[in-house]
Every structure is written in C-alpha cells, then in structure tokens.
Amino acid sequence: MTKHxxxxxxxxxxxxxxxxxxxxxxxxxxxxxxxAAEQPKTAHIIPLAVRRRAPRxxxxxxxxxxxxxxxxxxLAAACAAGVWIGFAPPQGLPDPAELMSLADSxxxxxxxxxxxxxxxxxxxxxx
Amino acid sequence: xxxSPNIATARAVRDSSRADPVPSDDVLLAQFARGDDRAxxxxxxxxxxxxxxxxxxxxxDRAEAEDVAQEALxxxxxxAPDWEPDRAKVSTWLYRVAMNLCIDRKRRxxxxxxxxxxxxxxxxxxxxxxxAMQAKARQAALDAALQALPxxxxxxxxxxxxxxxxxxxxxxxxxxxxxAVESLTARGxxxxxxxxxxxxxxxxxxxxxx
Numbered sequence: 406m407t408k409h410x411x412x413x414x415x416x417x418x419x420x421x422x423x424x425x426x427x428x429x430x431x432x433x434x435x436x437x438x439x440x441a442a443e444q445p446k447t448a449h450i451i452p453l454a455v456r457r458r459a460p461r462x463x464x465x466x467x468x469x470x471x472x473x474x475x476x477x478x479x480l481a482a483a484c485a486a487g488v489w490i491g492f493a494p495p496q497g498l499p500d501p502a503e504l505m506s507l508a509d510s511x512x513x514x515x516x517x518x519x520x521x522x523x524x525x526x527x528x529x530x531x532x
Numbered sequence: 533x534x535x536s537p538n539i540a541t542a543r544a545v546r547d548s549s550r551a552d553p554v555p556s557d558d559v560l561l562a563q564f565a566r567g568d569d570r571a572x573x574x575x576x577x578x579x580x581x582x583x584x585x586x587x588x589x590x591x592x593d594r595a596e597a598e599d600v601a602q603e604a605l606x607x608x609x610x611x612a613p614d615w616e617p618d619r620a621k622v623s624t625w626l627y628r629v630a631m632n633l634c635i636d637r638k639r640r641x642x643x644x645x646x647x648x649x650x651x652x653x654x655x656x657x658x659x660x661x662x663x664a665m666q667a668k669a670r671q672a673a674l675d676a677a678l679q680a681l682p683x684x685x686x687x688x689x690x691x692x693x694x695x696x697x698x699x700x701x702x703x704x705x706x707x708x709x710x711x712a713v714e715s716l717t718a719r720g721x722x723x724x725x726x727x728x729x730x731x732x733x734x735x736x737x738x739x740x741x742x
Contacts, residue, residue, distance in 0.1 A: 409729050409730040409731075409732055410725045410726075410728075410729045410732075411724075411725050411728055411729075411732065411735075411737065413721070415737055416693075416721060416724055416725060416728075417693050419670060419671075419674050419735070420674065420689065420693035420694050421693065421694065421696070422667070422670070422671065423589055423671060423674060423675070423694050424585055424694050424695065424696075425581060425584060425585040425588060429598070432580065432584065432598050432601065432602065433576060433577075433580060435602050436576050436580055436601075436602055436605045436606075437572060437573060437576060439602065439605065439606045439609060440564070440569070440572035440576070440605070440609045441569060441572070443606070443609040443610055443612075444564065444567060444569060444572070444609070
C-alpha cells in the first residue's frame with residue numbers, strides 16, 4: 406500500500422455507506438401497479454387437484470347424460486344380450502346366420518304359402 | 533429429483549400453513565400467483581430497495597436504475613405462475629435479472645466503448661461545510677471511481693461490499709465460479725484504491741494513519 410492509498414477497511418467502510426435502504430415511494434407505487442396489472446392474468450390458475458381432473462370432464466358429462474353408473478350398467482347389459490341373441494337365437498326366432506346365407510332375390514319372391522309348403526315337405530321327409 | 537412447477541408450488545403453499553409466522557419468498561410468490569395482492573406488497577418491500585441499490589451503483593444513474601428495478605420486479609410478477617422454488621432463491625434471481633438489464637443498458641448507452649468522460653466528477657467539499665457535505669463528497673468520489681471500473685468488476689464489488697452478499701450467491705448471480713468472483717472483487721478494489729489514491733484527506737481520512 407502506498408502512503409496515500411486507502412486501506413481495505415477504509416474502502417469497505419466507504420462502500421458500505423453507499424448502500425441504499427429505502428426506495429422512493431413513487432417507484433414502489435409503479436411496481437405495485439405492475440403487479441396488479443399482471444395478477445389478473447395469473448389469478449385464474451386452476452388448483453393442482455382440479456387441473457388433474459380436467460381431462461375427465463367430458464367423460465363425466467357423458468356419463469351423467471346416460472344416467473350415471475346405473476344407466477351405463479343397463480346399457481352394457483342390453484348390448485351383451487343383443488350380442489348373445491345374435492349368436493344363439495332363442496327358439497322361434499330365425500337364425501340370422503342362415504338368413505344371411507339366402508340370396509336376397511329368393512327371399513324377395515317367396516310368399517308365405519310357399520314357405521309353409523316347404524316346411525311341410527321337410528317335416529314329412531324328417532318324419 | 534426435480535418436481536414440476538405445480539407440485540413445487542403446491543408444496544410451498546402447503547408448507548406456509550405449518551406455523552411459519554414469516555412466509556418465505558417462495559410462498560409469497562405462490563400466493564401472488566393465486567391472486568393474493570398482499571403478497572406483491574411484501575415481496576416488493578423485501579426486494580425492491582436491494583435491487584434498486586445495486587442498480588444505482590452499477591449504472592451510476594438513479595432514473596435508469598429505477599427503470600431497471602421496476603423491470604426486474606415486473607419479470608418476477610410474470611414468472612410467478614411458473615416459479616420453481618427449488619431452482620433459485622427469489623433474491624438471487626432478481627439480482628441476476630437486474631444485473632443483466634444493467635449490462636444491456638450500459639452496452640446500449642456507450643455503443644460498446646467505455647465512456648469515462650461521462651462519469652460525473654466528485655463534488656468539491658465547500659469550505660466550512662458540515663460532515664454531511666463531506667459524506668456526500670466521499671460518496672460522489674467513490675461513485676465516480678466505481679463507474680470507471682470494468683462492468684464485471686463493478687458488479688462484483690457492488691454485490692460483495694455494498695450489498696454484503698456471500699461469494700457463492702454472487703457467483704450464481706453473475707454466472708461465474710466463486711474463484712472468478714473473488715478475483716473480480718480483488719481487482720475491483722485495487723482499481724478503486726488506485727482511483728482514490730492521494731485523496732485521503734479529501735475523503736475525510738487522516739493521512740497519518742496511512
């Protein structure tokens with residue numbers, strides 16, 4: 406250190422004296438005005454729990470329209486019954502698989518008397 | 533493991549309800565993002581004076597420093613919804629933003645060259661002036677010497693010796709290693725001493741002590 410140079414302690418004391426501890430009121434007002442202007446854009450944030458559920462909202466609405474879980478259960482049972490009837494029709498109902506094997510043109514020109522005659526003939530053959 | 537911002541924010545809010553009389557900056561920021569305007573007042577009261585103080589000493593211009601401080605806080609309000617508490621301290625983040633804004637303004641103002649002539653001359657102490665005048669003269673002389681330092685040295689000296697921050701925090705703010713910060717601070721202080729050499733009496737120090 407030269408004779409006229411400041412010591413470390415003197416320099417550090419001078420620097421510490423430069424510290425400002427208060428800001429002007431009008432600056433604070435400007436900063437808070439900024440905060441108020443920005444806040445509405447951020448205040449609509451959806452809480453975490455709600456945000457996680459958001460993608461399910463449409464499914465929930467659909468379920469409600471169909472009558473809740475009970476309605477969905479009935480719908481599922483009806484669908485299953487329909488599928489089963491399709492594969493194994495009860496006695497008295499035509500078998501859809503056999504119907505599909507007949508040509509549309511044949512069905513079109515068959516009248517009930519002809520069907521009765523065919524049925525009687527086949528019964529006689531079986532008997 | 534890094535949590536998502538939402539989880540970290542939810543945790544910060546949850547923690548705030550656990551008998552903590554002084555909410556942390558992270559909690560206040562989360563409250564601000566959820567619409568609590570009192571949180572903004574508390575955050576500004578905590579940080580605005582510090583950010584302004586640093587900007588004044590780094591820029592050497594009060595009006596510009598106020599603009600920088602306002603802009604730094606504005607960026608804080610905007611990042612509030614996405615704030616990740618585990619990634620940075622609010623104070624460190626604000627200092628870093630303010631420092632970068634100061635650097636941008638300095639570069640723009642001088643067009644890439646250091647304009648030492650633009651640094652205001654220290655005030656002459658008036659004859660018979662009381663101690664307040666000497667304190668003002670001392671501050672003006674030191675301000676002028678600070679402004680003549682290279683940017684990074686000035687930032688390091690301001691953060692270390694005016695704001696009293698620890699070297700690791702300064703390193704984080706400036707994006708440097710701790711050793712680089714120590715080196716910048718030491719060189720900055722040497723530069724200040726050289727600039728103020730021969731003016732001990734003017735600055736109010738007794739020449740006999742040197």
